[in-house]
Every structure is written in structure tokens, then in C-alpha cells.
Amino acid sequence: MKHVVLILFLLITLTGKAQTNPIHLIPQPVDVKPLTGKFLLTKTTVISYTQPQSRSVAEMLAEKLSTPTGYGFKARQGRVTSGKTAAPGSIELSLNTTPSAQLGNEGYTLEVSPRAVKLSANQPAGLYYGMQTLLQLFPKEMASKTLAQSTWSAPCVQITDYPRFGWRGVMLDVSRHFFPKEDVKRFIDEIAQLKYNTFHWHLTDDQGWRIEIKSLPKLTQVGAWRVPRVGKFGQLEAPRPGEAPTDGGFYTQDDIREIVRYAQERNVTIVPEIDVPGHSMAAIAAYPELSCTRDTSTKVNPGSNFAEWFGNGTFKMFIDNTLNPSDENVYVFLDKVFTEVAQLFPNSYIHAGGDECYKGYWEKDPGCQALMQKMNMKNVEELQGYFMKRVEQILKRKGKKLIGWDEILEGGIAPEATVMSWRGIKGGIEAAHLGHNVVMTPSQYVYIDLMQGDPTLDPPIYSTVRLKTSYNFEPVPEGIDPKFILGGQANLWTEAINTISHAEYMTYPRAWALADVYWSPKDSKNWAAFVPRMETQFGRADQAGINYARSAYDPMVTTVLKGDKLVATLDAEIPDLDIFYTIDDSVPGQYSPKYSTPIEIPEGPVTLRVITYRAGKPIGRMLTLKRDELKKRVK
Template sequence: MKNCLAFITLITLFFASCSQKPKPTFTAADITLIPKPLQLELGESSFEVTSTTAIVLEGDSPKKAADYLVGLFKTAANFNLELQNTLAKEAIFFTTEEGLNEGAYKLKVNPTSIHITASEETGFFNAVQTIRQLLPKAIESKKVIDVAWYIPSISIEDEPRFKWRGMHMDFSRHFFKVDEVKSFLDYMALYKMNTYHMHLTDDQGWRMEIKKYPLLTEKGAWRLPNNQDSICNTRAVENELFKIDESNFKEVDGERKYGGFFTQEEIKEIVAYAGDRNITVIPEIDMPGHFKSAIDNYTYLSCNEDSGWDTVFTYPACLGKETTYEFMKNILSEVVEIFPSKYIHIGGDEVNIKSWEKCPHCQKAIKEYGLADEHELQSHFNRDIEQFLHSKGKKLMGWDEIVEGGLTKEATIMWWRGWRPDALKKAAENGNDVVISTTDAYYFDYLNEGNPLEKIYGYEPIPESFTKEQSENVMGIQANLWSEWIPNFKRLQYQAFPRMLAVAENGWAPQKGKDFEGFNARVEKQYDRLDVLNVHYYIPAVKGLDKEIMIVDSTLVPLELAYPLEGVEIFYTLDGSVPTQKSLKYEKPFSVKDTMIIKARAYRNDIFNDIKTVKVVKSEYVDAAAVDIKEKGFRRYVLKGKYKEVDNIKTWTNNKWEKVDSVDVADFVDEKNFNLVYTGYFYADKDDVYEFETRSDGGDHLYIADKLVVDNGGWHGPRKRFGKIALRKGWHPIVLKYRPSDKPRVIEVKYAVQGEELVPLKTQATGF
């Protein structure tokens, strides 16, 4: 009997050992961490987190990170992992090591344990986010998933490049709710971003409860539908990503109005939620401009006790009245009590100073304080507010316009005007801390096609001209989501992802060794995780429908994605209807023979992008002119005077002209009150449809054979317009009229056979 029991025991142990699955080994292709760690070494096998895995803490610093890890497994696996401070087998150990930089951590994973080392809580939290990305995507699930929770054997040493790795949301133009804010904070935490900028007030709405001034939210948080809403509504007819959240409408004073605001308790809830994720919330209360939502209800704040819009911007608060300063400080007194952040952002951008130029109160203040002009008046205001914030233990932050008129060394700026490097230079020379947030790369309200992922990833935030000392004053980077055309949370996700991942990596990883192809490969692996998080991210646009298609008989229409992405398919329609996954699936170029509207969009499972639309126009060939061309080039006429419309520019046979080889404005950049007309003939080297593109400031019209082919008229800054025409082989008369802006910068013409690459229109294609 004894021998039998021993045999049974051996058999049981044998089968138990056979039933244990070997732990998987991961490859480098499986590691898709964003941001990329500084040092990473991949090992054999992996660690499995089970319901009995212990979490061992040393001290209090790791607790926030450990609690977050416990919460992930509770939600996705229904594990009740225990925190303890005694040794355990097959455990996750959090150990404090003095001397590591803020945010830095070490992570070592082997088949029997995980060791996380940091000097303070942000380092521990960053390590947990790395573990989160190393785990299966199911860890993001809001319901229990039955999977094996393996983490690759790996050794990582890591720390951030910048201390400010930020994202911004604009609540004034269109409003977002507390739960949506929390979701966004979860996305930020996943990619180790640590600063959340809330733009809470602007002309279109006041979004934070201020108890001393209840009208700010009772009235100022609600507005009648405006042009931003109407544009979104127009787009929403075909694209639900532009649908305005109906829950943000309510009846106010008998009228249907849009709006919403956060109570102070809701703000505290957001701040606490962010704090649990080691994210600092920065409030922005825009002043003294972009203040209409306040002035509407407290009209004594303006210079003339009136509220409204001037030509471009609204009337600002009056800086010659003590009541303005009192009002601002009373607001900020409540703000600083709710937001524990070191910085309070006061905006300060795009202030319309014209009303101050005429205001007796402002002019009196300028004289009394010995100020040079209205810019120094704003700086006087900024310094007064800054001193007040200092008394509350806070620091002032503003957009880069606050540099004009002077700054104290303690103020911090956000440089957003990439076209004004002088503002950044002034701040750097003054020793001010700066956050880089330029339109050049970090304005995510711009469409993905215009501000793409590769451009953002390749953008270096610290100018080459900066000294080492000035570079150290760059606190970091931030991307902004202005919400004029972002009317709901799905659209906000679409604008933020995947570009937010480039900001996360640029804020963390050093400039040296950046590799877009490697980064993009990791981004593509993140999409499955974002699917679990229910993020409606951007997928590549459909190319081939960005310009009108002209045909004489028929043509083939080729479509392609802006860049390849696995699992993305193109669907299109030929009757102008909205394409769905039940529409025609694009397999190869298709033939069109008549006038029609083509619409196309891409899908990746349920994720879709914006629709691309093109009109197919049927035309007839324009016959070539029977002319004998003597010389190559153009005749150029210079006409003095100012013309209201481009078409008012006339040329006569007795006008003086000169021969030129190309179209440009180089000889006239210092001239005033001039206009240019180019005439000659364009040579079409075969029967085909030709495309012409002009780029100019001011305005231009391009005619071929007396037909207006490119209408780039109006009054505008540098912009491009195009047109097409079907031409028989031979010479065709061409006329270009150009009315420059007050500061002439550009006039140029390009051409190509439809579908080919545009080239400058020069001597070889023209004559007279």
C-alpha cells in the first residue's frame, strides 16, 4: 500500500509538471514601447502575472504606481493582487534607489520576479506604464478577459528628456465632459505624458465655476449656435465625426444654447484623477483678451462698458480700471485653491489693443506708470497679476505674446507662433523657462494630412541657435487641441492619435538616434491596443481625389492610401453617396467616362477617416493657335496703381514690356503700388488634360485661350489654387495677372499633364 501511494504521488507530480505550459519568449518585434526606452535588453522566457502574484513595496513612494497596477488587473483580469512589505516568491518588487533623476526608473523582468527601481513616485509610475505596454492589449479592457498575462524577460534603464510632456484641450469652443477628460488622462498616462493643460475660458464660453461671479457660468457658459457650429453641422451631414454632442445644448432664457461648465467639485475630481496618474493639471484663465464670455455679463470690465467683436478679435478687458485687476484677482483666488499646480496660465495672446489706444482710462494708466505704449500696458498688467500669483505660491505662464513689452525672469512662456522666433529668442535671452508648442508641429486641430506624423516626429523643439544654457530653459513640449472644429470626443481622438505618440516620444527620448521607420512600426502595433481603449484614431487618407478630374473621352482613376497600413481598405461610390463598407471596394484603377461625383474613404475594421470627394468634369479639347513663335519666354508688363480686383488690371498694346524667362516677384519685393501681367504662349506637347497651379499673395488669375483656368483672386496671404484645361498639341495663348499684397512675397506658376508631378512654368514651355 505504501509503495502504491508513492507511485500515485510520482504520477501526480509528473502529470502536474507536464501540464504546466512553457513560458513564451518574445522577440524584438514584439516590443513596441512608446516612448522608446533609453536602454533595453531582451532576455529569454517571461514572467506570468497570476491571481496569486504578490506586490512587494519598499517605502511609500511606489504606492501610487502599485495601486494603478493593481487597478489594471482588477478590471481586466478580476485579480485581487495584494500589496505587502515582506519577501515573497514570484512577486513584483518596488525598490527605492536614491540618486536617479525625476521620472527615471529601472525595470528587470525574469521568469520568477519583476524588479522596479526608482527614486520617487513618478519614476515608479513610468515603470508601471512600461509594464502596461508589455502586457497583452487586453489589459486595457473594461471587462474581464481570460488570457495569460505574460511580461517579456527584459532589462530597461530609462528616463525622460524633458520634464514637461504635455497635452492641451480647449473646452471653450466645444465642451467635453468629466468622463471624457478622464479617458484622455488615461491615454496620457499610457504614453508617460505628465502635463494636462485645460483651456477653460475664452470668448465662446466660460467653463469653470467661480463662486464670487456666478454669471460667468449661469450666462457665460452658454451661447447661441455660431459659425463654428454651422460648419461642423455641414460637415456632419456626411461625417459623424463632426456631429455636435446634443447633450451640450439646453434652453437658457427661452433660447436653445450650447455650452457647459465644470463645477469646482468636478474640477477637483479631475485634478485628483490626474494626480493618481502623476499628471499635473494646468488651468488657463485667458486674460485680458479672449475675455468676451466674462465681459458679456460684467460689462464694466471693458473700456467702453460694451462687449463684442472688432475686425478680428474681441474687445479686451480695460487695463486702466482698478475694477479689472480686482476682478481678475478674485477669479484667480478661487482657481489657485483648486489647482495644486505650480503654474497658472493666463493666456495673454491675440489681445486687441486698439480699444486701449482710444480709452482714456488706459491712456491715463500708461502716462501714470511711465509706460511706452499699449504693449507695455499689458506687461504692467501681467507683472501685477504675477506678483499676486507669487503671493499665492504660484508662477505665471502665458503664450509668447506676453514677451512683448517685457517679462520678469520668473515668468514662463509657451511659444506657439512658429513664425515669430524673435519671441522665443527674447525669452531665452531673458532667462525665462519656455514650453515649445508651435503651430509648426504641435497644433493638432490642424488636419493630419497637413501636419502629419512624420513631420511631428522629425521636429526638433530646441532651436540650433540656442546656447547650452538657453537649451536648459526649455522645459519641454506640448501639443494643443483647439476645438473650433472638434465638436465631440471621437473627433478629438481622431485629431490626437497617432500624432500624440510622436509628442510622447519626442518629449521622452533624446534627439540622437531617432528613426521614423522604427517608430512608425511601433505605432502600427499600438493600434490594436487603442482599439481596446475604444479610441477612434486617424488612419491614412485616400489619395487620388484631392483635385478635380477632367476628361475628354475617359480616364482611369487610381486610388491609394497616403501611407500603407495593414488592415486598411478603401471603399468608394460613383453617385455622390457616402461610402460605407458595403460600397464598392477598391481593388484596381477604375474607368470613368462621364461627369460624376466620386467619394471615397478608408476603413480599418470600424475605424474610418474623413471622406475624400472629387468631381469628374467632361470637357472638349481647345485647339492650338496658328502662330509663329519667335522667342522663348514671356512678355512682362508692370502697371502702377492699386486695383480693387485682379480682373480690373488691363494691358494695352502700347504698354511697355520686357522679356523674362520665368514668373516671379524677386525684382519687386521693395516696390509699392505695382501689378504684374505676363503674356505669351504655352506649348502643349501632346493632346491631353493639363493642370496649372498658381501660388501668390494678394491675388492672381491665369488665363489660357481666354479661359480663366486658375482663379486665385481675392485678397489673401500666400496660397495655392489650381485649374485644368484640355489642350490640343501646339501653342496656346496664356495671360497671368498678379495683384500683390502690401508686402509682396510670391507669385509662381506650375504645370503638368493631369496626374503627373507639377513643375515650374519656365522658358522651355513658353514663347511669344
Template sequence: MRLFALGTLLLAFAVVAPPPAIVAHGRTAMHDLVPAPVSVRPARGAFTLRPGTAIASDDAGVAAYLAGVLRPATGYALPIRPKGAISLRLEGAPASVGPEGYQLDVTPRGVTIRARTPAGLFNGVQTLRQLLPASVESPSVRPGPWQVPAGRIVDHPRFAYRGAMLDVARHFHPVETVKRYLDRIALYKINHLHLHLSDDQGWRIAIDSWPRLATHGGSTQVGGGPGGYYTKADYREIVAHAARRHITIVPEIDVPGHTNAALASYAELNCDGVAPPLYTGVKVGFSSLCTSKEITYTFVRDVLRELAELTPGPYVHLGGDEADATSDADFATFVNRVHPMAVSLGKKVVGWHQIAAPDVRHSPGRVLQYWGLTSDDATVTRAVAGGAKVIMSPANKTYLDMKYDATTKLGTTWAALIEVRDAYDWDPGTHLAGVPESAVLGVEAPLWTETLATEKDLEHMAFPRLPAVAELAWSPRSTHDWASFRERLAAQAPRWQTLGIGFHRSPQVPWRA
């Protein structure tokens, strides 16, 4: 967490070699995809999107999403009909693509995406977006032409969990900012957004049974300022927006430490019965719920119940890191009482890897999020042997709030300086000794916001490193190749510019105009 508080390349994507007649066609958009697909086979020609093009689909939601992406820039009506030149089908995909993969076929006559689930169709649509000119992302009509290079792509993810995390506790970020972040991570096939909803500096979700958590605990942020919180309607709006992008929201209530905002809101949660003042600093490790008081467990039970009612996804994140103000015995007592509460509500518990501390019992489906700086952690290894799964978020590789280099104005440096290559050049399946790839549920890129107060701040730190982590989570290990990736990443720049994303122009990447 934080101490202060693709053979080679794309045409080794398992890329099936094209017939000799098309080798000379040169680089096309099929060579510039991020994340790298499992298999790419270019062919002659291209499909051209025209004013009369229609979309046919077995899933109305994905069809509406695709039409919504394409209509503003093209100016075309793109009606959704039983038959169309763009066809999205929940049949005919090979079994190898699994629940989230797809097969995309492009000929001069049309585009067909086949998948076994709507999520697979949606992932295929993200690839189709990247095959179109970057100007297709424009919010206003552009001249085109709108061509998709011909060929076949067969693709599926390496890991089931592909995550991004947004800290809205240190600095509050409004609903529209979160929704735009969802839109942007969806492009790179991220399927989970972990929202860090509570910390010392702010409580960001309304809880009816404990209303001062939001109204008082949510009234400030790092450095002062108004803070803010999500009403239940706000949170449902975020969840629904995510669901339309086949992204699962994972809410985090960090306990028993990182709880000053809650302690300041309700005096009875403190062992001495005295509420501390609200906190706007960045130091961590000083706060703790009173683990010996029964009211603490009533509080946690109420919060989890209301949060579970709002959250359709399978996970709830219960933090558990940097509980320096809680003794080891009290920490174990607290976790052993609280985690079963989440399980009883039908949720699987995710927590920072400290929840695997000695004397903490394993709960069914428990997931540890590893944020350490080393490649060996005996506590995590022991938990994995007991059945736990791991989300890989090593802070010196995936923490998007770390500075790129010493000249970066935003961010911090406690874990590392992380340039794009540092974020890309590691393997989640082998990173941690004693944790086999079969125990790795996935990969997540956290974005902590101690220094990030605006949406532009978020963009600058997430891009281009978030797509690098997304490729590690999606693409086969055999496609991992920095020389290939930097070229493909460079091709994303015009798309980001059209989308208005203020990204960091890393000197490691030969950015395209």
C-alpha cells in the first residue's frame, strides 16, 4: 500500500503468420493493439464504416455502447437492427476464449465479433475501437474515412481479475470523474475498479445508520478543503455505469486502522470515548478502532450490511494494512470477528496482505492484495498454502502515484521512481516466491491521491502506466516484450489526445503525432 500512509512482440502474439501475399502490407492498426492479443492474423483489405452501416447484436447493451462510441465522430446513425455489417454474436466463438475472450473477424464486407458472454463481446468492441482511426474518439463529427484493417484476432485474458484502484478518501473525486475513469480503464480491458472509500482523511460513502460518517467524516481531505461524499444514489450511479462497461466495483472500508475520519465522527468508537479532530495530513498508522468495545462490531456490521446492499459484485475490501496502533492480538481478534460478517452477507473478503497475519483465520474465498516491495513474503506464502488467492499490486511496480522520475511534480517516492518500463517489466505470475501463477487471481494498479487533487492529476499519473499494467493482466506471457510494447503504446497517443487525456510523455516511448 503506502508507507506514509508479447516468442517476442506482437507478431509473436502467437500471431499466426499471414500468407506471403500480405506480409508486405506493412504496419497496420492490428500491430498496435494494447493489450497484446493472443493471436493476430492480418489479411488483405479493410472494412469501411459508411452512413448506411447498421449494428446487429445478441446483446442490446454492448450494441448500444458501441453505437454510442461511434456516432459522435462519424455522424452516422448506426441503427441497431437484426442484420448489419457490424455483427456481435453470442455464438460461434471457440471454447478457448472462455468467459471474457472473443474472436474478431474483419473482411471488406463487415466486422463480426463472436464471444461466449456479453463481457467477451464488450472486450472485442474495445479491440475494434483501437482498430479504427484515433479520431473515432472525437466528441464531434470528423471527416474519416473510417476503415478497419482486415484479419482475424482470437483473444482471451491471462488473469480473471484486472483491476485499477482509485483513492477517493485522501482527495475526494466526484461522480463524473469516477465515471470518466471507468470509461478510460475499460478501453484496456480492466474489469474491476477498487474504490478506496474511507481513510484517516475522509469517509466517502453515506451510511444511513451512522450518518455522521459522511456528513462530518467526509467534510475534509488532505490539505483541507471541502472534501465530499457519495450519496447512495451517487454510488448506485457509479455501479451502474461500471456494469454497462462490464466492470465490477470493489468498495473498500479500511479497518481497523486508517480510521480517523470514523473516530472523529463517533466518539464511542474510541477506547477513551473522546473523538479526535478531523485530520488533513498524510502520516498514517496512528489510528485504530477500539477492538475491545462491542459498539465497534455493531458499527462494522452496519456499514458492511449497507455497503453489501449497494454492491452487486462478489467482493468487499476490508483494508487491514498499517494498523500500527492496534496490537497483534487485537488485530487478530478484530479480523476474526469482522471477516465472517462479510462472508455472511455473501461477499468474499479482499484485504491488503497484512490480513494474513499470524492467528488470523482464513475465510472462504479470501483474497490478499500484495503491495510489498520484495519478491518474498513468508506470510503471504503461508496464506496461499491455506487456500488464499493473491492480487498482485507490488508498490514499486504498480503504484501509479509514484513519481516517474525525480523531476515529476506530482506523486511520492517512498516505494520507487516508476517509469513506464518499470511498470511493464515484471511478471505477475512469478513475482512472489512461493506463490504460483495458479494462486494469482490477477493484477491491480492503485492510484493513491495524497497529492492528486484534480482529474488532470489522475490522468497524468495513470497514463501511460495503467495500460502497461493492464497488458500484464490480460496478455499471454509469451507476448511480453518491451521493444514491442513501447511501439504499440506510442500508437495510443493520438487516441488519448482526442479523448482529452493529459498523459505523461515519457522519454522512453517514441510517441506518435
């Protein structure tokens, strides 16, 4: 009898664990109801779709399930149900005959039972996002791109899910460093798996023009290439006379079409950016007559310094990188560019930049001054307003809408423009008050090219955006009508990033956190609950060969002066980590002093060393800071 009781106890315990096993998904769905049991994927599992519009998603699911399992699934059309009962071992994708208002165009319902999986949505996009959720329910080995070994089961669950925002984006800058076509497709595929639906493609800047414009061949013959340099961007040597520009590349129009199709298959809209009137050095190197100075010695910038920044947001350019707003030939040029861009990208938006436009050369140019006098302009900011309004009219003639960085508010915003607010949320608030749509992308939350860890551990950049900071971002400011906030996006500028591996390191896990921000309900946000979901995603990324940062485990050190005493406070983003430290030149570990209260740093040649542990094992990188460095951190 005792043995029977013990067996029953073990069965109840194990069953309970199975029922309470956490379901870790990114982004967090709207509603998740765990059920008892699991669905087992086998060689005999049937994948079916009920309408022709669902075929592409079903075939993609079959391929993704086949790659790691080796089962060779094929999707087939037709129901595998008898009445309301699904056939054993089946996965069925269906579009709702009566659309659900709750689900909208991108929502879905997913029911996993021991017998079958049923995924339904109003539109194929919803099926696609439901497929991504289903794939995350299987073991991490399901993310492998080669044959893997696992028990291919998914926990039983009922999920109802739909996005909070319609614009969920990630920007990739390919001007500062060129990324080959296959890298761009890889990046799009990765963000699509996280239910991002917008890929903002920064195609032109001072460091390279990356899109073929057939009517203006020098844009890529000249503008796509610069002299090779290695080192810290902004401190590199300028081009030498006669030096060959061999570093760079561009996308042909066939490349663009291929990437657009690839994105469309993954429900990702590509928003191309042609950055004007500033950030145009690559275009001016090809066609110097477009600038006020008409300097024929202008070269594509290789990462050398050509500006002085004054710390208050103002700056001075040493080289003219700005189009001439008073020259009608500039608008003829832009009409040619946007004609071909509009034909390549089927979405409604074209991003026209508008940021960091230096107007010093405009102030000295007779043509600009004559235009200002003719138009009764009070300042050169109004020249940019005039320019952007002209751009908007060009785009409207192509059937496109203008979106630009928040500087387009200065000098008078174009009537129907959408604003991308990057200098904080102030520009977005102003635009919304004026009745303009806004994409919130403030640098202090979503610039994922900025440091995510301590500057002594990661390559130092001018500022930091911690993972937890990104997770805590709220796109809708208080007092703003949410109808004007289309959503938000993460921005990856690549001055210091020249490989897809490094791009991934900077993107993840911050893009995982922001996936929650843009998709999940506002009231579902819970940092402590996000951490285990992130850690599950680490395992999936390992299987998929995706690079990511573990900076959130690293210790954080801040200092203050209390009188003449230097005091250090230690912390970590991840909750419940143990922090150990030393100031005696020994290596810290679990037998060193454990941090509990702020530490007074003695005078003299002292070095503070700090490391984080979890469950008796080191988990973060060791931080080593001399006393002089600690003093510099005093706030």
C-alpha cells in the first residue's frame, strides 16, 4: 500500500509539473491558457490548410518543421476534421469565414490539444504570426537549421493573440557599412519571427549610396564606393589624393525586388529611406552640382570626421553634405530617384530623412538667400520646410506618403507627413498635437546601436541603452490620443557595425524586449517575467546560430561622493543575482565579500572588481575599475 501511495504521489507531482511548466513566448501573447497534456509531432502528422490563401504559410510551416526533424512534411489543402473534431496528429490552418473583429488583420487563435493543433485567423498574416508562436512551443531544437534530436512535443494551450500597434519596426543602416543581400534577408527573417512587420531600410547617407538608380548611374558607380579604412568611425583618415575607393557595394534593382518579395512572404513591409537634404555626401560625390558649394573634390566619406558637434544638438559641417534647396535641378534629380524607388517598393511610405541638415552653406549661398527673400522666409529652417514640402509633392505624384525624422517639424511640416520621433518623444508629441501620425523611436530607448553594457566591457559608444530601459519603453505619451501613434521601432545604425554577427549582437536581446513593447498589451509588461522568456530565447538563438548579447547579466557600478568619501553602488539588471566584489587586487568569486550595501572606496591605488553569480556559478562578466575610473562616474 505504501508503494502505491508513493507511486500516486510521484504521478501527481510529475503531472502537476507538466501542467505548470511555463510557456515562454516572445512577444507575450494577449491571452494564454495552459492546458493539460502535450501534442506530439511525428512522421505521420498531417499539415493542412483550408483555403488557397493559406497555402504559403502552411508550406513554410511544413518546411520549418521538417528541417530539424527530418520528417519531410508536405502541406496539403483540405480539412482534416470530422465535424468539430480534428484528426489525430493533425495541424490545421484555416481562415475565418466570419472575420473576428478582435483579431483584426494580424491576430490569430491557436489551440494545441493532445490530438491536434488548430490555428485560425482572419488573414494569412495572422496565420503567419500564429505559426511563429507554434514554433516557439516546440523544444528549442526546432530552431535548428540542420537535423537535430529532440522529443518533438508542444504543451497543450489555448492562445488568443493580436498586436497592440500596427507599426512594429526595425531599421537597418546599410550605408555606413554595406550588408550583402543574403545578410539582409537573414535579418528580415529573424525580425519577422518576432512579429515585427516593418523593415526600415536606410539606403543612403554620407558613407554610401546603396540602391541602383538606372537614370542616374553615377550614384552607384561613384556613390557606392569609398576608400577602405579600419578603426573607430569618426576618427579615420580622410581619402588621400588618388586613393582608390574599393570598399562598398550596392543593391541592383533585381536584388531589391528579390528582397521585397522575400519580406512580403514574411508579412514584412520594407520602408526605404533616401536621406535628404542633409546626409547626402555620397550623392554629392557623384553629382557635386547638387550642392551649394559644387565642390568636385567631394568624396564618399570613409568614416573620417567632417563636423564639429557642440553638445547642445547644434553642429558645424566642414564639408558640404547638403542638397541645394534653391536649385530646380535638385528637384529634377529627386524626381528621378523617387520615380525608380517608388516602382521598386510597393508599400505606401518612402522615408525622406530630413535629419541633421546643416544649413551653414545655405546661409552663404546667393541662390538660397534669393529664394528666402522671394518666399518671405525669416530663417534657413524655413528653407528645409520648403524643401520637404516639395519632396512630399514629388512622392504624392508617385502615389507615396512622406515619412521623415522629427526635424521635418522645423520650418513648417509638410501637410500630410508622418513623423518618426527620434530626439526623445517631444517631436512625436508635437506632431500628434498637430494631427500628424507618429512612429515613436526615441534614441534613449530604442537606438540599439548604443552600448548595452559597461563601456569597459563593450566597445565604447557615446551613450547607453540598457535592455531593461528598452523593455520599459512606452510609445504612447500621457495626454496623447493613441490614434496618432502608429507604433514604434528599433534603430540599428552601423557606424561601428560591419558584420551581420555584430548586428545581431547589438539587436538581441533588445529587439526581443521591444517585440513585447510593440505587440503585447501594455498591462502585461513584467520585467521579472520577461527574464525567463529571454533566457528561453537564448537557447533558441543558439540552435539557430543567431548571435546575441548577455550584458544584462553583467554587474553595474555607479558612484557618488558623500562629503570627501567615494561610494560605489553595485547592481544588475537581472533580478536575484548574487554580486561579489573585491578591492584587495584578488579575483572576486563566491567566497569574496557579497554585496549588500554601498561600498566606500578607500584612497590610494585601489581597483574594484565585481562579478555576478547565480546558483553558485558565475553568470556575468567581471568588471574591473580603478579608483580614477570610479571617480569619473560620480554623478
